[in-house]
Amino acid sequence: MNWRCGFTVLWAFALLVGCDQSEGNGVQKIKFDLGRNIVETARASGVPKFSADNIQGRISYSVREIPPSIPARFNRPGYEIVASPLYSFTLYADHDLDPGDLVDYAAVQLDTIESHEVAKALVEQLIAQFVAGKWKRHIPATCPAIAGRSSLLDENGALTVEGNLCLDPGYRLTPEEWEAVMARSQRYRWRGDGVLVDLRVSHTTTSTTGLIYDISLDFRVEAVSNQRDAQRTADRIKEGEAKGWGTAAKIAAGEKADAVRNALLEANALKRGDRVVER
Amino acid sequence: MKFVDDIAKKFNDLMETRRPYMDAELKKIQGWLAA
Numbered sequence: 169m170n171w172r173c174g175f176t177v178l179w180a181f182a183l184l185v186g187c188d189q190s191e192g193n194g195v196q197k198i199k200f201d202l203g204r205n206i207v208e209t210a211r212a213s214g215v216p217k218f219s220a221d222n223i224q225g226r227i228s229y230s231v232r233e234i235p236p237s238i239p240a241r242f243n244r245p246g247y248e249i250v251a252s253p254l255y256s257f258t259l260y261a262d263h264d265l266d267p268g269d270l271v272d273y274a275a276v277q278l279d280t281i282e283s284h285e286v287a288k289a290l291v292e293q294l295i296a297q298f299v300a301g302k303w304k305r306h307i308p309a310t311c312p313a314i315a316g317r318s319s320l321l322d323e324n325g326a327l328t329v330e331g332n333l334c335l336d337p338g339y340r341l342t343p344e345e346w347e348a349v350m351a352r353s354q355r356y357r358w359r360g361d362g363v364l365v366d367l368r369v370s371h372t373t374t375s376t377t378g379l380i381y382d383i384s385l386d387f388r389v390e391a392v393s394n395q396r397d398a399q400r401t402a403d404r405i406k407e408g409e410a411k412g413w414g415t416a417a418k419i420a421a422g423e424k425a426d427a428v429r430n431a432l433l434e435a436n437a438l439k440r441g442d443r444v445v446e447r
Numbered sequence: 448m449k450f451v452d453d454i455a456k457k458f459n460d461l462m463e464t465r466r467p468y469m470d471a472e473l474k475k476i477q478g479w480l481a482a
Contacts (some may be wrong), residue, residue: 223465226464228457232453256453258457278452279449400463
């Protein structure tokens with residue numbers, strides 16, 4: 169793969185060849201944003217060769233085994249995020265949603281990290297970039313709007329290790345909390361300028377692989393993501409009602425239970441001296 | 448094994464965006480396994 173000069177996108181219907189003109193020094197980073205045509209985004213990224221796929225109009229351009237010196241950079245002014253070392257980078261567009269094939273999702277998969285300390289430092293460095301930019305913490309309705317250590321705790325004030333905790337990125341985990349919490353899949357969430365980002369972290373340990381961290385960043389167009397969530401819920405209700413499962417009522421009951429639980433968690437957080445923040 | 452993560456992400460994306468197609472494909476695979 170020639171990263172210095174020469175950029176080729178192979179796709180079922182097009183072949184484009186160009187040269188990176190960045191000061192004659194070749195590709196130094198993978199640049200991307202959402203909301204533009206996927207071919208244009210791929211061309212502008214600097215990646216010399218993508219593997220392209222089109223499944224029923226769901227288009228993807230992906231590249232793996234990226235040299236460790238090359239980061240990915242979300243390029244939107246005020247919202248820049250740089251991530252490395254990379255394993256893979258994938259762009260997605262949906263032709264059914266928009267015939268312009270606009271990128272609605274970019275998946276940045278970091279390379280394997282085999283140390284708690286290195287993973288923690290890397291994630292904290294990424295969080296610092298979000299804090300430094302115009303991003304706002306994304307707190308969905310299922311989550312209590314808590315800042316501080318209370319974001320780790322359950323109704324009894326215990327650190328119960330579950331997946332998908334509503335972690336406060338402003339709270340710096342101790343090394344012990346980090347190892348415990350990240351044993352389950354967790355995510356930090358931000359939104360800004362119509363983009364949602366999930367920073368996903370988890371680790372596993374096996375006798376053959378040892379300790380392995382999976383860290384990834386998912387950038388999504390918020391409007392498209394919300395539209396898909398709403399459609400999924402509507403489809404679920406339609407199927408459930410048709411089969412007599414009372415799905416609509418169960419969903420409503422679940423939302424009410426979340427609201428009650430969140431109110432309790434927020435009240436407990438305030439008693440501990442932690443904060444309840446704006447959504 | 449990192450490529451398995453990529454495959455899983457793509458699978459999840461297709462389940463979210465192309466559910467009817469994926470259900471049909473999974474039923475086909477189920478048929479092969481049952482044969």
